[in-house]
Amino acid sequence: MMSTESLAAADDNIVRWFDDEFGGSVISLHRQTRWRPVWFATVEKDGQQQEMVVRGDRTDMPLIYPLEHEMNFQRVLGDHGIPVATVRGWIDELPAYVMDKVPGEEHFGQLGGAVASDADRNAAVDDYLSILARIHKLPIEPFGDAGIRRADDPSQAGLIGLARYEEHYRALKDHHDPFLEFFLGWLRRNPVDSKGREAPIVWDSGQFHHAGGKIVAVLDLELGHIGDPMMDLAAWRMRDTVVGYGDMNTLYARYEELSGEPIDIDAIRWHHIAFTLANQLAYSSALKNPTQSSDLMTNLQWCNETNLFATEALADELGVELPTVEVPAQRVSEAEPAHLHLVRALRNMTTDDRFVQHELRTLFRLSRHLQRRDEIGDAVAEADLDDLEPLLGTRPDTWREGEAKLEQFVLDDEGRNDVQILEVLHRRNLRAHMLLGPAGSAMTHHHEIQRF
DSSP, rough: OHHHHHHHHHHHHHHHHHHIIIIOOOEEEEEESSOOEEEHHHHHHEEEEEEEEEOOOOSOOOOSOOOOHHHHHHHHHHHHTTOOOOEEEETTTTTEEEEEEESSSSSSSSTSOOOHHHHHHHHHHHHHHHHHHHHSSSSSSSHHHHTTOOSSSSTTTTTTTHHHHHHHHHHHHSOHHHHHHHHHHHHHSOOOOTTTTTTOOOSSOOOOOEEETTTEEEEOTOOEEOTTHHHHHHHHHHHHHHHOOOHHHHHHHHHHHHHHSSSHHHHHHHHHHHHHTHHHHHHHHHHHSOOTOHHHHHHHOOOOHHHHHHHHHHHHHHTTTOOOOOOOOOOTTTTHHHHHHHHHHHOOOOOOOOHHHHHHHHHHHHHHHHHHHHHHHHHHHHHHHHHHHHHHSSSOSHHHHHHHHOOOOOOOOHTHHHHHHHHHHHHHHHHHHHTSSSSGGGGGGGOOOOOO
């Protein structure tokens, strides 16, 4: 969360920008309560009121591509007739860019908002597929002229996005992450063949506002670049678990009709595995060293959920059946009364300040996570260490030693024990997921992803 002083300074800069650069007066301004700084402004200009959005930089991790890169990608899409929010300008002091606010619904009712009929949902998804097909046919040169990232060689178009994630991860890494090292190693040993495909892509696909069965605007374009269009068909498989776009095989067949190009299912499978790593690559450091502004529990839930998607996806690729684990017996500790008291207090604490209420909610989720760690955390750590003995030939004494030795084993292994390592990592992922909150809570619910 930004400090009161920094929020006030941001508000002042936004008001000043609309007055000096846009020629309008801010009537109302409020910040969205979420992990990324976004403001909504009502601005009066020439006697008319306009609804605007100010989109800022992330605060607990560097953007994979710079914020200005995101703005330019969105602007070029709009210049070529793709429905996006119109970009109005750039605020140096924040930094942030300004765009029109678009109407419509974000999802189909599963995550709040109006519930869309099946007909409207199907029509909106079909419209979105047609937009993706149009994006993939756009000329590349205007994007390159705008500074949009592109591989030096088209054969690498499917790899530069993941390479940027890995650059970010390695630049910040000061801890062990055997999970990522294993998966990055597997992807390097089994590279994708993108067959020379190269196009503008949104990558973090499936994000849009819709109304009446039509897409109002494609949104959240921070990962847009010039890559393999199959990446757009792969990435939204994860988001489908909470949004629900329809049967993916049917959608792929429809994309073939709309684009006139065959899909490459082998590439889609590879890109799906790669994209399941995106959260852990982005937040690996932030989970170990959270900043004051981190929404730690959101980041932790995202990572634990998509890490499970990763081990499940690779198991499908290797044709192996994954193990399960038992939930450890809950212990009673001396800290139990304090945890119960803290959870109760945060659950019942309310305020009229939307921002403070959001912070209370995140702290409530954190308190339940810590309560669960007190109940089963030691047993989980012991089970993780027990798992390492057959693989390493010795049982590490502490979780920190276990992380270091498992990572080194993964780095030295070079694919000789992929299945055994995958099984160990999956059991660790299952146990980590248990620690997010009480058994049966929304935080510990694992969503089923559509199988290939």
